[in-house]
Amino acid sequence: MGVTRRVFLRAAVAATAVGAAGATTTALAGTASAAGSPPGDVVGKITVGYQGWFACTGDGAPINGWWHWTQNWGQPPSPTNTGIKCWPDMRDYTHGYQTSYANLGNGQPATLFSSYDQQTVDTHFQWMQQYGIDTAALQRFNPTGGEGPTRDAMAAKVRSAAESHGVKFYVMYDVTNWTNMQSEIKTDWTNKMSAHTASSAYARQNGKPVVCIWGFGFNDNNHPFSTDACLDVINWFKSQGCYVIGGVPREWRTGGAGTRTGYTDVYHAFNMISPWMVGAIGNAGESDNAYNTYTVGDEADCASHGIDYQPCVLPGDVSGRQRAHGDFMWRQFYNMCRAGVQGIYISMFDEYNEGNQIAKTAESQAWVPTNSGFLALDEDGTACSSDYYLRLTGDGGKMLKGQIALTATRPTQPTTGGGNPPPPTNLALHKATSESSHTQSYGSGNAVDGDPNSYWESANNAFPQWLQVDLGAPTGIGRIVLGLPPSSAWGARTQTLSVQGSNDGGTFSQVLGSAAYTFDPATGNTATATLPAGTTARYVRLTFTANTGWPAGQVADLQVYAS
Secondary structure, eight states: OOOOOOOOOOOOHTTOOOOOOOOOOOOTTTTTTTGGGGSSSSSSSEEEEOOOOOOOSSSOOOSSTTTTTTTSTTOOOTTTTTOOOOBBOOOOOOOOOOOOSSSSSSSSOOOOTTTHHHHHHHHHHHHHHHOOOOOOEEOOTTTTTTTTHHHHHHHHHHHHHHHHHHHHEEEEEOOTTTTTTHHHHHHHHTTTGGGGGGSSTBBEEEEEEEEEEEEEBBOTOOOOOOHHHHHHHHHHHHHOOEEEEEEEEETTTTOOBOOOTTHHHHHHHHHEEEETTTOOOSSHHHHHIIIIIHHHHHHOOOOOOEEEEOOOEEOOTTTOOOOGHHHHHHHHHHHHHHHHHOEEEEEOOOTTTTOOEEEOOOOOOOGGGSSSSSOOOTSSSSOOOOOOHHHHHHHHHHHTTSSSSSSSSSSSSSSOOTTTTOOOOOOTOOOOOEEEEOOOOOGGGGGGGGGGTTEEOOOOOOOOOOEEEEEEEEEEEEEEEEEEOOSSSSOOOEEEEEEEESSSSSSOOOEEEEEEEEEEEGGTEEEEEEOTTOOEEEEEEEEEEEESSSSSOSEEEEEEEEO
């Protein structure tokens, strides 16, 4: 029972001449973004690869085994039967499955999660929401074999979690070792996966459902597909109205040992190109080499063909001591953002098999089985909280979106005070909204879509006007943060507004009286309203009576936080 993971040897990078680590070829962040598409669910966004492929004996999954945790899925994980390189932090899961490892260094039992448990998937998507991750690419390998029923069930679980937590998702087909791929991928989409595009959480770009095909053009026996077969599949998905992403070799443009020759037309047929970098780089210097050798030229080639560009960023292999307490990953974020890429793909969210995950991971030997030999996130002597790479990814997303300045210095420290609490959850994100009015296409939903560049604007010259969000249930709330687009084109302004709350949507009570709030681009174009202690509301309404910058109420980002 082989494990089909997308690993390519770093030795291949030595076969390709790359620029010196100190090279300084630079493109200004955002300058190339006009070539492809406007912001959507993948353009301008952070996408994470989501495997969802871990199961445990006794979890009820059709596969009925220790799927991907071990080499022999019929036996529990142990030091002699393992398929992973590091240990997850299990503190946020309500249920774990006992392994045959010794206890953790702190004496707690060595348990692992099952992706088949809905609570596991909900936990993962809650992390995505908390740490600012926009979209998850659900990995789907050949579904016609014994793994198929479990993968089908996982798609439904991911859909449910994405809908519950306001995160987008899409299907990413990995065609590795898929013998009858050309016909079966179409059947699978038609009969099964296309149904998920009806979900409000299914990712769309340019109004089209997103599909990714990973594996065309790789020069190995696991990807033997002809150019005709590849083009047929790409064009078929386009005929179904899909926006098609291609997971391609890093050398797709330059040529080299990793790519087949004669596949240029295949690559240029995609709507978005996402080159694979796992195994190609392992430190910040190699990231700089890749930036000069691949990224800058790739971005220009995509721009000239009207294709969006979504390169890969990886945290590094824990077992290979690549992470350098975040310096390796941040250098990649910096290189991608200064090149002006259209999106970033993180490999991976939950890839404990390659030690390349950003999901919460054992932070020290106290949280690792004593007989495992696994390294923890503090492997280089620097303490890192278990959520560090989630926090770092959140900051990378802010830099991609222009919410923080382009910087080569990571803004997030490996640890935080007070036991590393997660960032507060924005309770209003992707929730239902209503309004007194809006002008043109600037509806109320723009205020909670997570995109700082879209905004609600009320009818002009018609104060008072109101904007409202439904949190879904009566909730203790303590703070509201309002934002306007970060562009310098939005000058400073002061808006006068009050805050009301309701538990039934009909009877509202005053929470904060009318007050003036100043928005200044120099300080992020945001304003905060602190609510009285004990405030509880399901419906939160803001009533605007004045705006010194425009004769209407304006909000690009409505955030509500718990008390």
